[in-house]
Amino acid sequence: MTRTSQKADRFTESVIRETFRLAAQHGAINLGQGYPDFACPQELKDAACAAIAADDNQYPMTFGTPALRAAIAEKTARTYPGWAVDPDTELCVTCGATEALVAVTFALLDPGDEVVMFEPWYENYQPNAILAGATARTVRLRAPDWGFDEAELRAAFGPRTKAVFLCHPNNPTGKVYSAEELAVLAELCARWDVVLVVDSIYEHIHYLGPGGYLPPALVPGLEDRTITVNALSKTYAVTGWRVGWTVAPAPLTTAIRKVHDFLTIAAPAPMQAAGVAAMALPDSYYAGLATRYRERRDLLCEALERIGFALRRPDGSYYVLCDSAPLDPARDGTAFAKRLITEAGVSCVPAVSFWRPEHAEEGRSMVRFAFPKRTETLRAAVERLEALTPR
Template structure:
């Protein structure tokens, strides 16, 4: 009797369903041709602190080259707790991760089981949707409506069901630039309390809120604070994306579960870099960085509005989410527009379709990163509009 396995592929169904990063092919073309990259969020601004680099070198020379405590170097956890300023206990409520990407996966694995439902806002960061799929959960999308990218409360309420286990938020938002208001978070809190749902909030861009908009953390909102997991990172605010220093902030019970998952995934990130970041003044100069990021936002809006794009003013983050329909008049979708712009001017931006649950709904949008040197933005302007 011959046994015939039921599966026909060596690749899991979850892995087969992954589309990969939509930027990869474009980035290869752009870098080969010397294009200006306004696509990825890797910081061109701010500059990394020379002191942090010196501390990293010193930490290596001092012998911090082996495994660190899986939960994270103790001083760095204290610095993160101080930076958050919400009273988190660094011993029981802060976990250092290998970037915000690992933090997101750890949070999802620790919070949901296969076939559980997770509420997501659309458009939203495409990696969040991919992460939900990879852990075997089912996304339930709530549409955000242009031009100000707000949800309809009825749509939000309808997305919650008895199978809902979590909602994933991102504020300030990648890609839309929206900063969720306290009123919106309180509305979400009521639903999370009613359905007993965990809220996972990506607050990576918490330091970049503009024009009087204030970032409100889920830890500041009753109903979310006691059921929330904050995903954070030093990558954008401190320009150390290659150091892979992210973190999770949650109550002690959730943190214990998060740490168990974290230990079985990466078991930690680079010890000397944790030591270096722990010795740095993480809050020093952030007000200046925020002001300068706002100035870069203004320059980017000026440049791309002159080109003919339209958008709502960016409330926070480091991306401009622009409508290109006046430029294309239906003749091109965003993918063709981005390729044409790259070939014509040597400037790379991102198609908007991958950020939507229905890619067709994003055909008229593009995302532009403005966390760059002013000189880089002005060179992009020269190439695009010839000034």
């Protein structure tokens, strides 16, 4: 008899990947998985092709090419004055943010440790903790503004707390944490000697204007205890290239690099060359990115509101979390999402997996739509959704 680990039995396949297969099977417009259906900047394609043509096809330095690490450090300092990153000791390039989060989890957590997470959460965080043998202590974000209760947050910390995982801007809620909320986290992390792990992959996709996004690594008290995770994927529309990185104080980076080495060895060499080109894009690129995503957000959210979904327009990321209950008396988001695929030809993600099983009722009727799509794709999806027969 084949035996599998108890750890693997404690979580299921990603519902996002399952939705992707169902959408492909039924020819649905995919607003479930968060990948763009438009081209990345030409500069990145040219750099990747040039690297391949130049036979840059072998193992690069394990924790990232010197050129990419220097480019990330320079871009970080340019974007956030006062944030100085040493590319030689404080950066590790990984195979996407997904691997970065696994490497960080294994570098930080031992069996028996506790990690604070906010729910609804990006669904990778809890399985990572389980694989490390750690226990998740959850703090709920509550609609409509997806704020947390400070007393609940304080109660989640204790002597076994080793880390906090924060998605900022948040997937799936679209929340961008305020300076006041980050200050509370800074106080608690300092008090309990805890590391803050920030998934900042949507840092440039927010709708609050200049200064609306505050990197936690710049918050007083968090400078020396923050690990920032990022990647090319979302900002540059290259989710399939799998180049991510971590920025962290040198002692933490040393541990992350060791784990990363035995997970994947190195990120793809030609894609790292393209990353150098990405870091060189002008500031106007990021301003335009936010403007274009705001237009997509407003197009989709206005239509979803008109159709009958209950929602709060996100402040960041490129997802909108909706309550389907006004359209679905059964209040079953999983069945409703499958119905959208088979009857309307549009996919979304049932959001119940973003909550713990014991809190699943809070997300039972919720679904998540992604809008990193061409406007013509979004308009076609809206037309299909409007034709859905109400029940």
